[in-house]
Amino acid sequence: MSLLFDAVLCLLLLLGALGVVATGAARPAVIAFIGYGLLLGLAWVRLDAVDVALTEIAIGSGISGVVLLHCVRALPAPPRAPAAHPMLRPLAAAIAVAIAAALALAVLALPEPAPTRAADVAAALPATDLGNPVTGVLLVFRALDTLLEKVVLFLSLVGVWALSRDPACRGRPAPLSPEPAPAPSAFLARVLAPIGVLVGLYLLWAGADHPGGAFQSGAVLAAMGLLLVMGDQIRVPAAGNRSLRLLMLAGPFGFLAVGFAGWATAGVFLGYPPGAEKAVIIAVEVAITLSIAVTLALIVLGPPADEGRS
């Protein structure tokens, strides 16, 4: 029965992906992509990876979807493309099928029994006082990956801001919609935002022992901030705002500071002080959650406008 469900889900995923790549128009392709992300989230739940499912739905489908839809509206209607060579599509299809077939063969030839690090994680997890193994891997065993991921996120915002025409990036990003928010959006923002903020904070708190964590929580908080902006409940913040910039930097640089302190307290970069691991891990999680929320929302809002126009 569950295998039948999985097979139907895989089929829908495939149809969703074909809908994304085979649709000529931009807006239907982006909407198909959002649906594809949600189906992918369901697939992650079926693979018992609830942390990944939350991340995929929040970032891969939700926030990416907003960014892409915003882009579709900002782009002019594409000029009619010159007719592609008649052999292009069959040739591309042949290459795609060949790559998919090679990967499928590799999947079928995966070694048995499957190599795994689960036993190592299970052995080392009690020392961290965390109950969620994925949070343990993200924040302790592979903390360097997570630190660099925060830096990549920060650099992505720097890249977006570098496209502003104001070199100092002090203005406010243009509002997502030039018209005032319709009454239902304002109502939705007022009703949903408090609940959403609560859910975001719960995901952060529960992430230590249950599915959830800094990234999922930050994405939900960013979404609530964007909802308030779209509902005209708060104004888009100016990019030059000092506390905004401090919040943006708190995560990556706080994490880096803890990493350097690790040499003094635990004798190794990114080590946590023995005895106080959980307190320090939670402090790092809070800092990176705030930075993620602010950075994601600012990435969606786009480059700050010129000083003159803001």
Added chain:
Amino acid sequence: MTGALLFGLAGAALVGCGVYGLLTASGALGRILGFNVLGGGVFLIFGAVARRGAAAGFSADPVPQALVITGIVVAFCATALAVALLVRLSTMEARAAPADAGEKET
């Protein structure tokens, strides 16, 4: 175990779809979408590997899961930057286009 195998094969097929999208897309936005579909397929293969690695009381190996979470975030960063570049490029082209039209008329 067969569930993991099924999703692994689906991941391979999704990579194929993504490659097709990358090769045939007429605009940059289509290529960005194709790249993301391709990435989703690669992550799903990772998910199948994680599910196969269930051991020590965990229903899936947590290490590949954590890598995929990092991967999703990095893919989002690349997408957001590409989209911002694309929007900027189109505004610059829109500003340049009226000037070109004026030159042709004279």
